[in-house]
Amino acid sequence: MSDYTPAATGSGARARVQRFGAFLAGMVMPNLGAFIAFGLVTALFIPTGWINTIAGTTENPLPITVQIGQLVGPLISILLPLLIGYTGGKMVYETRGAVVGAVATLGGMLSPVALQLVGIQLNADEPAAAPENIAGIAPNFLAAFILGPLTALLLKLWDRAIAGKVKGGFEMLVDNFSAGIIGGAMAVLGLYVVGWATFWVAQGLGAATNALVEAKLLPLVSIIVEPAKILFLNNALNHGVFTPLGAEQAAGEAGKSILFMLESNPGPGLGILTAMLLFGPRAIRPTVPAAMVVHFLGGIHEIYFPYVLMKPILVIAAIAGGATGVLWEVIWGLGLRAPASPGSVIAWILVSPPDNVLLNLVGIVLAAAVAALVGSALLKFGRGESAADEAMNLEAAQQKSAQNKAQSKNQPAADAAS
Numbered sequence: 058m059s060d061y062t063p064a065a066t067g068s069g070a071r072a073r074v075q076r077f078g079a080f081l082a083g084m085v086m087p088n089l090g091a092f093i094a095f096g097l098v099t100a101l102f103i104p105t106g107w108i109n110t111i112a113g114t115t116e117n118p119l120p121i122t123v124q125i126g127q128l129v130g131p132l133i134s135i136l137l138p139l140l141i142g143y144t145g146g147k148m149v150y151e152t153r154g155a156v157v158g159a160v161a162t163l164g165g166m167l168s169p170v171a172l173q174l175v176g177i178q179l180n181a182d183e184p185a186a187a188p189e190n191i192a193g194i195a196p197n198f199l200a201a202f203i204l205g206p207l208t209a210l211l212l213k214l215w216d217r218a219i220a221g222k223v224k225g226g227f228e229m230l231v232d233n234f235s236a237g238i239i240g241g242a243m244a245v246l247g248l249y250v251v252g253w254a255t256f257w258v259a260q261g262l263g264a265a266t267n268a269l270v271e272a273k274l275l276p277l278v279s280i281i282v283e284p285a286k287i288l289f290l291n292n293a294l295n296h297g298v299f300t301p302l303g304a305e306q307a308a309g310e311a312g313k314s315i316l317f318m319l320e321s322n323p324g325p326g327l328g329i330l331t332a333m334l335l336f337g338p339r340a341i342r343p344t345v346p347a348a349m350v351v352h353f354l355g356g357i358h359e360i361y362f363p364y365v366l367m368k369p370i371l372v373i374a375a376i377a378g379g380a381t382g383v384l385w386e387v388i389w390g391l392g393l394r395a396p397a398s399p400g401s402v403i404a405w406i407l408v409s410p411p412d413n414v415l416l417n418l419v420g421i422v423l424a425a426a427v428a429a430l431v432g433s434a435l436l437k438f439g440r441g442e443s444a445a446d447e448a449m450n451l452e453a454a455q456q457k458s459a460q461n462k463a464q465s466k467n468q469p470a471a472d473a474a475s
Contacts, residue, residue: 154209168252328428
């Protein structure tokens with residue numbers, strides 16, 4: 058378990074789900090700084106970012122923003138999945154596990170390029186095509202969640218199996234080659250199996266979402282969109298489904314599309330973060346305000362995903378908030394003129410038709426309010442945390458007592474505690 062996530066207590070199916078979610082969150086939380094860096098670069102330097110918007114150069118971006126904007130793609134598609142795979146491996150088997158976890162993750166990331174995987178064609182005007190090189194890959198966090206810890210576990214089991222059986226002087230040779238062989242083999246497995254499977258999982262979710270859109274059942278789209286976002290499939294849905302379909306709608310007489318709003322609404326995430334700030338585990342509450350700013354103003358939704366992974370039941374709050382926002386937008390016939398990229402309240406204001414700005418903002422507020430209320434109820438308005446906090450405080454007090462005793466006797470704390 059990561060130092061950034063409180064341990065789940067109890068037994069049974071619910072506790073197992075919470076432990077699994079906390080493990081996934083533990084792979085992301087140490088890397089929040091990298092997510093924030095990605096968010097700041099994206100919000101500031103993309104063509105529709107703050108700098109070009111203030112300068113009035115969104116159609117012809119400033120040269121410096123074009124140059125710095127080159128960081129955006131590699132940060133989200135390459136660096137962040139690798140960091141998650143690295144961290145997942147480290148959680149299982151320290152540095153050795155981290156290294157092989159990152160190696161294996163790269164294989165899963167490159168699967169669409171190596172296998173020339175062509176996604177499901179959803180828009181007849183834009184035929185699907187396989188990425189030509191690594192610059193065209195979409196972020197594959199799902200493969201990182203799988204390959205990082207799995208590869209580290211295999212290396213850990215191998216090291217246990219040969220412990221004490223390697224002749225003196227050959228330990229480093231065996232350690233390095235075993236890590237290289239297992240990491241390389243799992244990268245190949247990621248290339249042909251895990252990366253391929255996760256690619257089609259994303260495509261399947263996109264097709265299901267598109268079917269709901271075509272059936273005019275837009276509020277039900279949140280049942281797919283919100284859980285998919287938590288698994289970092291938001292970019293696949295937004296850019297693979299909603300953006301092309303929305304662009305086709307926006308080109309019509311209305312000049313706007315509700316499809317641009319389905320994934321980019323910052324309301325559900327803000328509501329969940331509000332619930333976590335008020336009633337979440339006390340150990341992580343201090344991290345929430347910064348996440349709220351990055352999410353709501355910066356439009357980086359990935360920042361709140363770890364909090365839901367930590368408490369998986371909060372996905373219900375995300376669905377409720379998302380569906381509320383979509384229902385409001387359907388009732389009033391709202392839409393955006395272009396994709397809100399990044400999905401911040403500022404981007405929403407900038408791409409909203411003038412007569413829709415106020416109603417669009419109300420949709421964000423409603424989604425946030427419903428998500429916050431449902432999330433708070435699911436967190437039992439903090440009552441469930443009091444007992445856990447008392448247990449954590451007692452354990453911390455016992456550890457501190459043992460440390461003080463050890464210092465007084467100049468001996469290790471572990472010996473003093475025993």
